[in-house]
Amino acid sequence: MNKKTFCYGMIAWMLVTAIPAATAQNSELIAPEVENARTNAYERQLEDYLRHFLVEEYEARAAQRWNRDYSSPAALVRSVSPNRRRWEEVLGPPELTKTGVLKRTPHPLGEVQAEWISLPLGMLEAEAVLAFPSGASKEQPAALIIVQHGIASTPETPFSSGNYHEYARALLDAGFAVLLPMNLRSVERRNNVERYARLAGTSLPGIELVRLQHLLDMVLEDPRVDATRLGMWGVSLGGMATMFWMPLEPRIKAGVVSAWYNERRNKMAVPDARYSSFSPREEHAFFNGWLTEFSDEDLVSLILPRPLMIQHGKKDNIAHWPQVVEAYEKAALHYKKLDIPEKIDLVLHEGGHEAIVDEGVQFLSKWLSDPGVKNNP
Incomplete structure (x- = not known):
């Protein structure tokens, strides 16, 4: 010894x-x-x-x-810029630098001929699945959807059945290219890493946002992608990513949030038998300063005037669905005050913790097929 x-x-x-x-x-x-x-x-x-x-x-x-x-969309974006800076402080995205070239390897998923892409960022690697619809080309570039998996899933899961209902495949069939970033999976792993992240003045969602942004830098250069038509659709913790990242990534022009949107104060701080609580098991889900001013309906005003769809199932125990409706109506009020109520939608369905495919695809097709969306701030 x-x-x-x-x-x-x-x-x-x-x-x-x-x-x-x-x-x-x-x-x-x-x-x-x-x-x-x-x-x-x-x-x-x-x-x-x-x-x-x-x-x-x-x-x-x-x-x-x-x-x-609310005098104009541009005025709204300018007026919330101090809040946007404070939201960035909540996530604390770190400065990462590309330290190599984008690598592509074949990654077939059944009949889908996808690629696994990876980009070195110093000691980290940004990784994702990338797939294109048939016919995508320089002459006919496709809109791109960021498809974000949840905490118990992988980038391949949105091509499977279950609560994802193959929505990544449905997007491909509708003519979209899809980018499926790999984020850290499992409660235990995220709890572990989030502890270190807090000590370092950052957060896991902040790190994963920067990884995505570096991937977008490269993928949006692909001539098969129309870089002006970028959307995001996340389920569960992927819905969290959509809500968290759209305020800080203006290249995302439309979003769908499935199985995440909530009456956030109650969800995080008021235990109730009518819905599940993150505490005490999922400490990864608590971020410094989140509820100082960024409950879900307020965070939405950092996404405005971009189109946003909220999906929630009445049997989904992440929330008491009447509270979700109430929180949604507060978010929709921002759009009404800008005279663009058609740009926000709630799909309240009879199911559970899942993606509702047809409505989500239709919503993204509507807003990312319209040339006017390209001019949104």
Whole structure:
């Protein structure tokens, strides 16, 4: 045994033996049940204080932090620029640099002749599946949809059945090219990495946004892609990515959010038997400063005036669906005030945690086939 190992072992032994001794000594001064009750009361005070700040005080606080100008779409975008900067601080996207060329390898998915693409970014790699519809060419470039998988899935999953209903394949059949970024999968992995990210002043969604942006730099140069017609459609945690990234990536001209949109204050801070909670298992889903001013209906105003579809199933236990409707109506009010109510839509369906394919494809086809969308801020 070397000296370093011996020292660590002695320190560990001292801590292990000291804790019970301190506890025993402390019990002579205060009864354990009294101390426990006191500490429980303090915990409740802290929870009540923070929950009051996050929930009850939210609307008054947000009213002071947002100064929206609805006189025109351009005025709205300009008026929320301070909020956009603060949202960027929430995600903390790091500075990454391309350190190599884009690599492409065949990645067949059944009948789909896809590619696996990877781009070195220093110690990180940005990776995705890329597939083109038949007939895409320099003469007939296709619109591109970023198809983002959820926490329990992979870039290949949107080509499968289940709650994804092969919506990536449906987009290809509708004439879209699809880019399916690989994000970190599983609750345990995201919990682990998010801890390090917070210590580093960033976040996993912030890192994954920058990875996507570097991939877009390269993919949008492909002559088979119409770079002016870029959309995004994410399911579950992919819906989170769509909501989180559209405010910071103006190249995305239209979005579909499936199985994510919520009454965010309740979801994150008010446990309720009518919906599931991230706490305590999914600590990866809590981001510093998120609920200072960025509940879902307010975050949508950083996406305006771009078209947005929200999809939610009444049997989806991520939310109590009447609360989703209420939060949606608040988001839709931004579009109404700009006199563009047709650019936001809610697909409230009878199913669960899933993508609704036909409506999503139709929505993206409508807005990404219209040349007018190219001029949106």
